[in-house]
Amino acid sequence: MAKNENFVQDIANIDEDFAKWYTDIVIKTELADYTDTKGCIAIKPYGYEIWENIRNYADKLFKESGVKNVYFPLLIPESLLQKEKDHVEGFAPEVAFVTEAGGEKLDERLVIRPTSETMFSVLYSKWLKSWRDLPMVYNQWCSVLRWEKETRPFLRSREFLWQEGHTIHETKEEAIDRTLKMLEIYAKIVEDFLAIPTLKGRKTPKEKFAGAEETYTIETLTRDGRALQAGTSHYFGQNFTKPFDVKFQNREGKEEYAYQTSWGISTRLIGAIIMAHGDERGLKLPPKVAPIQVRIIPIAMHKEGVLEKAEEIKNLLAKDFRVDVDARDQFSPGYKFNDCELKGIPVRLEIGPRDIENR
Amino acid sequence: MFELCKKRLEEKTFIAKTMEEFEKQINTNQGYIKAMWCGSEECEDKIKELTGAHSRCMPFEEEHVSDTCVCCGKEAKHFVVWGRQY
Structure with missing residues (x-):
């Protein structure tokens, strides 16, 4: 239909240039826009409401499973980040620092959180005394900063919104249980709420989260046949609890290190919706998440x-x-x-x- | 909407027993490639070098595509789904 064609002529053809179609759609449907801050997008009302709908649905499921929301500092002293070797090695290339504040150069550089395992571990260490304090099942909805070289709206931004849950447990079994439970919740969000089929499994050692024992993932497939990771859940064992001294008096009166997990989903899910459901007419929003139904x-x-x-x-x-x-x-x-x-x-x-x- | 995506997922999932099959599928259709892996990082790197595909995961729902690693031909340890990524 000629009228239709004129209307969408500013948008790249979905089958010829999917990547350009994607960014054109993001701008034209007013989900987000580029800003003067390189690599960082401005999420506009239409896009932000999608995130709010996802967040509300997810938060309800989290709370039902026993999660408590918290809010911990954005800035992490550099020395903290360096306590777990694989972790700092994995994130070092993407980390941004605050080196000066209040008119003075800082004694120690502050990392802008790329993820908060280290901050949670330190605080857990401070608060954890005995097995009666366990499990601690905390989550925060916040933004993180990763200095990505190549960015794409929602899929990979320098600053992005997400939730990061961090939990500590009395036993390995309970921790693995929580790791897998969160993956199930993520699958429910992506499949039931966002109407996107998922592939669930374990990452290879090379693709694991830096510092994790095991990483489990939810994978989606875009219209052009590329994989898009939609959510991950990690089992850390004692990899962080040992260097950060997160220990407790166990039921036998002996000191033991706690077992830890973390899990996250982000505004990348908005990108997943666009890439899984979009067609030649434009966006296609699943009714449960659409800002306007x-x-x-x-x-x-x-x-x-x-x-x-x-x-x-x-x-x-x-x-x-x-x-x-x-x-x-x-x-x-x-x-x-x-x-x-x-x-x-x-x-x-x-x-x-x-x-x-x-x- | 879910069904539409599911159908496309099925249409874009392929099995490969050799690197030849792997490369052919991923270059003509992209999508997921199901192939066995010996577990070595060398093969994982080699597959990425030759096809641009990363290992996505070792699915909970395992399948037995063949006895040998798609890349080196040695004994297969894991069933892996591979794909190019965003």
Whole structure:
């Protein structure tokens, strides 16, 4: 349809240049935009609401499984990061430091957290005394910074939003149990909430998280057949608890090091949605996560009663759905249909004078 | 929506018993390649060098594609899904 083609002419062809299609879509559907800060995007309302919906759904599942939310410092003293050898080696190339503050050069460089295993370990060490304190099952919703060389909106940004859960346990079995339980929760989020099939498994030693005993992963496949890691869950054993002295009096009265896990999902999931579901018409948002689930488009808006009826229907639907009315008078209904398609809104309701007549 | 993605996933998942098959599949169709691995980092690196594919994971749902590593031909230790990544 010629009209359709004109509308999406600014967007690369999805089959010819998927990578460009992706970034064009992100900009054109107003999910996010580039900024003066290289490698960092500005997430706009449409994109941020998707994240909020994911976060709310995930947070509910976390809490049901016994997770408690916390918030720990953004800045980590450099010496802390260096306590676990594999960890610092793995993250060193991506770390950014604060070296000066309050007009003075700092005595010790502060790392802007790329991930918080070290901070959690230090605090756990401070708080953990006996087996009665276990397990500690904490999570934080925050942003982290990784100095990536190549970035792509949502998929790989220097600063990104995520959740990182860090837990410590009395036994290895309980820790592995929590590691796998979180992977199941992630699978539920990606499959049920985002409607994307997943491949679940264990990473090879080379692909593991730096410092982990085992890393488990949820993998998705994009429309162009590339793998996209959607979430990971790590079992650390005592790899951090030993160097950080996270120990407790066990039930036999002996001192023992706790067993640790961590797990995370991020705004990368927004990228996964775009890459798994998007098509030649634009975005396609799964109904459960879509910021707007139903858009009402009034036809012949200037005719009497049309807008009122549209509002009436909206108020009726608003009880159960996220619904809006596209009453922009600078655009034709045809434009609004295409816009709706582009933005991936699940349901489009057209209402005009004839519909009102026929009731 | 889930079903559409699932169908595409199935269409884009292939089995490879040799590097020849592996390279052919991934270069014509991209997607996931299911192949056995001996467990050595050398083979993992070699596969990445020849095809651009990383090991994605050793799936919980194991399959037996063959007895030997797709790369070196030695005894297969793991079932692995490979793919190019974002």
